[in-house]
Amino acid sequence: xxxxxxxxxxxxxxxxxxxxxxxxxxxxxxxxxxxxxxxxxxxxxxxxxxxxxxxxxxxxxxxxxxxxxxxxxxxxxxxxxxxxxxxxxxxxxxxxxxxxxxxxxxxxxxxxxxxxxxxxxxxxxxxxxxxxxxxxxxxxxxxxxxxxxxxxxxxxxxxxxxxxxxxxxxxxxxxxxxxxxxxxxxxxxxxxxxxxxxxxxxxxxxxxxxxx
Amino acid sequence: xxxxxxxxxxxxxxxxxxxxxxxxxxxxxxxxxxxxxxxxxxxxxxxxxxxxxxxxxxxxxxxxxxxxxxxxxxxxxxxxxxxxxxxxxxxxxxxxxxxxxxxxxxxxxxxxxxxxxxxxxxxxxxxxxxxxxxxxxxxxxxxxxxxxxxxxxxxxxxxxxxxxxxxxxxxxxxxxxxxxxxxxxxxxxxxxxxxxxxxxxxxxxxxxxxxxxxxxxxxxxxxxxxxxxxxxxxxxxxxxxxxxxxxxxxxxxxxxxxxxxxxxxxxxxxxxxxxxxxxxxxxxxxxxxxxxxxxxxxxxxxxxxxxxxxxxxxxxxxxxxxxxxxxxxxxxxxxxxxxxxxxxxxxxxxxxxxxxxxxxxxxxxxxxxxxxxxxxxxxxxxxxxxxxxxxxxxxxxx
Numbered sequence: 001x002x003x004x005x006x007x008x009x010x011x012x013x014x015x016x017x018x019x020x021x022x023x024x025x026x027x028x029x030x031x032x033x034x035x036x037x038x039x040x041x042x043x044x045x046x047x048x049x050x051x052x053x054x055x056x057x058x059x060x061x062x063x064x065x066x067x068x069x070x071x072x073x074x075x076x077x078x079x080x081x082x083x084x085x086x087x088x089x090x091x092x093x094x095x096x097x098x099x100x101x102x103x104x105x106x107x108x109x110x111x112x113x114x115x116x117x118x119x120x121x122x123x124x125x126x127x128x129x130x131x132x133x134x135x136x137x138x139x140x141x142x143x144x145x146x147x148x149x150x151x152x153x154x155x156x157x158x159x160x161x162x163x164x165x166x167x168x169x170x171x172x173x174x175x176x177x178x179x180x181x182x183x184x185x186x187x188x189x190x191x192x193x194x195x196x197x198x199x200x201x202x203x204x205x206x207x208x209x210x211x212x
Numbered sequence: 213x214x215x216x217x218x219x220x221x222x223x224x225x226x227x228x229x230x231x232x233x234x235x236x237x238x239x240x241x242x243x244x245x246x247x248x249x250x251x252x253x254x255x256x257x258x259x260x261x262x263x264x265x266x267x268x269x270x271x272x273x274x275x276x277x278x279x280x281x282x283x284x285x286x287x288x289x290x291x292x293x294x295x296x297x298x299x300x301x302x303x304x305x306x307x308x309x310x311x312x313x314x315x316x317x318x319x320x321x322x323x324x325x326x327x328x329x330x331x332x333x334x335x336x337x338x339x340x341x342x343x344x345x346x347x348x349x350x351x352x353x354x355x356x357x358x359x360x361x362x363x364x365x366x367x368x369x370x371x372x373x374x375x376x377x378x379x380x381x382x383x384x385x386x387x388x389x390x391x392x393x394x395x396x397x398x399x400x401x402x403x404x405x406x407x408x409x410x411x412x413x414x415x416x417x418x419x420x421x422x423x424x425x426x427x428x429x430x431x432x433x434x435x436x437x438x439x440x441x442x443x444x445x446x447x448x449x450x451x452x453x454x455x456x457x458x459x460x461x462x463x464x465x466x467x468x469x470x471x472x473x474x475x476x477x478x479x480x481x482x483x484x485x486x487x488x489x490x491x492x493x494x495x496x497x498x499x500x501x502x503x504x505x506x507x508x509x510x511x512x513x514x515x516x517x518x519x520x521x522x523x524x525x526x527x528x529x530x531x532x533x534x535x536x537x538x539x540x541x542x543x544x545x546x547x548x549x550x551x552x553x554x555x556x557x558x559x560x561x562x563x564x565x566x567x568x569x570x571x572x573x574x575x576x577x578x579x580x581x582x583x584x585x586x587x588x589x590x591x592x593x594x595x596x597x598x599x600x601x602x603x604x605x606x607x608x609x610x
Contacts, residue, residue, distance in 0.1 A: 009434045015441075054429060081433045081465070085500040102437040103458050103492065105444050125497045125535055132539060133499020140542065162497045163550045163598065164535030 001117050004046035004074070005030040006037040006063065008056050012102070016050060016079070016109075023110050025117075034058025038066055046074050048117055051096070053080040053087050061090045068095030077116040079109070089130045093196040097189065098122025120182055121189045128161035131188055138195070146198070148191040157184040241405040245347045245398050246294040253287045253340040260335035270333070271324030279318050279333050286311045287340075294344065305345055309357065312341040313364050320368065332368060342387050346395030354391030362387050425468035436461035440492070455531070458492040466490060480507040482545060485514035486538055489521055493530075497537045503545055505605065509583050513547060513603060516579045520549040520599050528553030544585070544602045552596040556589070576601065 003025045007013040010032070017030045028044040031037045034055040041049065049067060053060030064076050076096040078088065081103075088099050098121055100112045112122045123131075132155070138147045150158065153174075160170045167181045174181070260283065264276050290308060293299040312334070319332040332338070338361050346354025362384040369380060436457045443454020466487055482503040490496040505513070517536060524534045528551055537548045576599065577587045585603035 011438055012434055015438065081429065081437050081461075085498065089500045102434070103440055103461055106441060125495050125537065129497030129537055129539065130500050133501060136499070136540065136542070137501050159537070159539070162535075162537040162539070163548050164495055164533070164537075164552075165550075 001025050001048060002028045002044070002046045003048045003050065003113075004028055004037070004041060004044065005050045006032075006034070006055070006060075007050075007052040007079075008032040008054070009052075012052070019106055019110065020050070020113065023113070025113070032056070034060070034063040037063055041067060041070060041074065045070075045072070047072070048075045048077065048113070050077050050079050050113070051091075053078060053091060059087070061087055061094055064091045064096045065094035075116050075119065077112060077122060085126075085130055088127065089134055092127065092131070092189065093134070093192055095193055099124060099127045101126075121186045123158075123161050123185050123189075125162050125164045128158050128185075131192060132158045132162060134192060135188070146195075148195040150188060150191075154184050154188050157181055158188055161185065241401045242347060242398065243295075245394070245401070246344075249294065249340060249343045249347065250287075250291045252343060253290065253337060256335055256337035256340065257283055257287050260333065260337050263331060263335050264333070267323075270322050272322055275318070276322040276333060279315055279322055282311075283315055283334065283337055286315075287337075290340070290344075300348070305341075305348060308341045308344055309360060312338050312361065316361070316364050317368065332365065338365070339387060339390055342391040343394050346391045346393075347398040349395065350399040351392045351395035354393075354395030355388060356391075358384075358387040358391035428464065428468050433461055433465055436464070455492060462491050478507055479504050480510035482510045482513060482538060482547075485510055486517060486536055486547070488514075489517065489536055493533050494521060495533070495535045497535065499539065503538055503540055505545060505603075509603060512579050512583055513545070513601065516576045516601055517547055517549055519576055519579075524549070524551040524553065524597075527551075540605070544604050546600060546602045548598060548600045550596060550598045555593045555595050555597055556591040557593050 003020050005013055005017050005020070005027060007016065007030075013030045013032060017027045020027050025048075028046055029040045031040055032055075034057050037049075037051075037055075038058075051060050051063060051067075055063065060078065060080065064078070067074055067076055073095070076091075076098075078091050078096045078099040079102060080088070080099070081101070092099060097119075098112055098116050100109060100122065101124070104112070115122050132150075135148065135150050135155075139149070141147065156174065157170060160173065161167075165173070167178055167185075170176070170181045171178045257280075261280055264270065264273075264280060270276050286308075293304055315334045316332055316338050319334070322333045323330065342354060342357040342361055345357035365383055365387075366379065440454040440458035440461060443450040443452075443457065446454075482505050483498040486498060487496050503510075521534060521536070524532055528534075532551060532553055534549065534551045537550070539546050580587045580601045580603060583603045585601060588600040588602075590598040590600070
C-alpha cells in the first residue's frame with residue numbers, strides 16, 4: 001500500500017511516517033505544503049493520503065477536492081488537530097473517506113489507516129454528528145429536487161455512531177451483521193459525496209452559461 | 213429621552229477623540245467643517261466690503277474701512293487658529309464671539325442713524341462665530357451663539373426705539389437655523405466617525421485573535437497532541453503526562469476555536485456551550501450549523517448535560533469515557549449523554565425517587581421538564597447509561 005503524508009509540522013510528519021513504515025506501509029512521500037502535495041501525488045500516485053487540514057498554502061479541503069479528481073483516485077484520511085467542524089465536513093464532502101483527531105492514539109490511527117486502505121469510511125462520533133447535521137440541513141432547504149436522503153436505518157446507525165458506539169456494539173443492538181453496519185455508514189457518505197459532485201457540476205454549468 | 217441620547221452621543225464622540233490622542237475634543241471629521249466656515253467668512257468679508265463700497269462708505273468711510281480691515285485680520289487669524297487643534301476650545305470661541313460682537317456693535321459708528329432694511333456693517337460675516345460654536349459644541353451651543361449675536365443685532369435696531377411689529381427678525385431666524393443645523397450635522401458626523409472607529413477596532417481585535425489562534429494551532433496544539441500520543445505509547449508516567457497534555461490540548465483548542473459569528477441577542481448556540489465539556493475522555497459531537505436556542509433554554513440544557521457528566525465521573529471514575537451528542541430534527545433539539553459504566557439496575561431510579569432521594573436523573577428531569585422537554589434514560593447493567601434530553605424548539609424563535 002503506497003501512502004503519502006501531508007502535514008506542515010515536521011515532527012508530526014516524521015512521526016506519522018515512521019508509524020506507518022513500522023506498520024508495514026510504503027510511505028512514498030511526506031510533504032508539508034498543499035501545492036507540493038498535489039504535484040508529488042501526480043508523480044508518485046499514492047493509494048492513500050494522510051492529510052492535515054491546516055496547510056500553509058492551499059487549504060486541506062482544497063487539496064482533498066483536487067485529489068478526488070486524480071486517476072486513480074487516492075483514498076484520503078483527514079488527520080487534523082483542527083476542531084473546525086465546517087472544514088472537516090467540507091473535506092469529507094469533497095471526497096475524504098475519514099477523519100481522525102490528532103489526539104487519537106497510535107492504535108486508533110493505524111486502525112483508521114487500515115480501514116481507509118480497505119475502502120471503508122472511518123466515522124468518528126464527531127464526524128457522524130456532522131454528517132447527520134448536514135443531511136438535516138439539506139432536508140430543511142427549500143429546493144427538494146434530488147437532495148440526498150437517509151433511510152430510517154441509516155439515520156439510526158449514524159445516531160449510534162455519534163453517541164460513541166462501536167460498529168460491533170451497533171451490530172449487537174440492532175441485530176445486524178458488522179458488515180451491514182459498515183455498509184450503512186459507507187452509504188451515508190457516498191450519497192453526500194455524490195450530491196456534492198452534482199452540485200459542483202451544476203454550479204460550473206450555471207457559471208459557464210452566465211459567462212457565454 | 214432625546215436629551216439622554218444626545219448626551220450619550222456626545223460622550224461617545226469625545227471618547228473617540230480621546231482615543232485618537234487629539235486635544236480639544238476634535239475628531240478628524242471636523243476638519244472639513246472648519247474649512248467650510250473659513251470659506252464662509254472670506255465670502256462674507258467680500259460681501260461686507262461690496263456693501264460698504266455700494267453705500268459710498270456709509271456716513272463715516274474711515275471708520276467703515278477700519279472695521280472691514282479688522283474683520284479681515286480676524287478672518288485670517290481664525291482660519292489659522294481653527295485649522296490647528298492646539299487652539300481649539302472655549303478661549304478661542306469666546307474671543308471669536310467678542311470680536312464678532314465688537315464689529316457688529318460698531319455699526320452705528322459707521323452707518324450713523326439706522327435705516328430700515330439695511331444690513332449691519334458686518335453683513336453676513338457675523339454668522340461665522342455662530343457656525344463655529346455650533347460645530348464645536350453641537351446644536352444647543354450653536355443656538356446659544358445665535359441668541360447672543362441676534363440679541364446684539366436686535367439691540368442695534370432697538371436703540372432707535374423700534375416697535376415689535378416692525379422688528380427685523382429675518383436675520384435672527386437665519387442665525388438660529390444656521391447654528392442649530394450645523395451643530396446637529398457636526399454632531400452626527402462625529403458620532404458616525406466614533407462608530408466607524410469602534411468598528412475598525414473590533415475588526416482589528418478580531419484579526420489579531422485569528423492570528424493568535426492560527427499560531428497556537430500551528431505550533432502549541434501540534435506539540436501537545438504529539439506529547440499525548442507518544443506518552444500513551446511509552447506508558448507508565450509518560451502516559452500520565454500525555455494524558456495531561458491531551459487535556460490541555462483540548463482546553464486550548466476550545467479556547468482559540470474561531471467562532472463564526474455571535475448569535476443574535478437573547479439567543480445562544482448550544483454547540484458553543486456543549487463544546488466546553490470536550491476533553492480527552494469526553495467526546496462532543498455536534499452539527500456544523502448552529503443550534504440556536506433562547507439563551508436561557510440553552511443554558512439550562514448545558515447545565516443538565518453538565519450534571520449528567522458529573523454523574524458519569526461519580527459512578528464510573530474521573531477518566532471514564534463519555535459521549536455528548538447534540539442534534540436538531542427540526543422540531544426539537546436533542547442532546548444525548550452516554551457512558552459505558554456499570555449502568556443503572558432496573559427499578560433503581562424508581563426506588564431512589566420512592567425513598568425521597570432525588571438522584572441526578574431527577575434533577576435533570578426537573579430542568580428539562582421546566583423547558584417543556586422530555587428525558588429518556590436508557591440503561592441496563594453492564595451496558596452503560598444513555599440519557600436523552602429533548603427540548604421542543606418553537607419555529608418562531610428561528
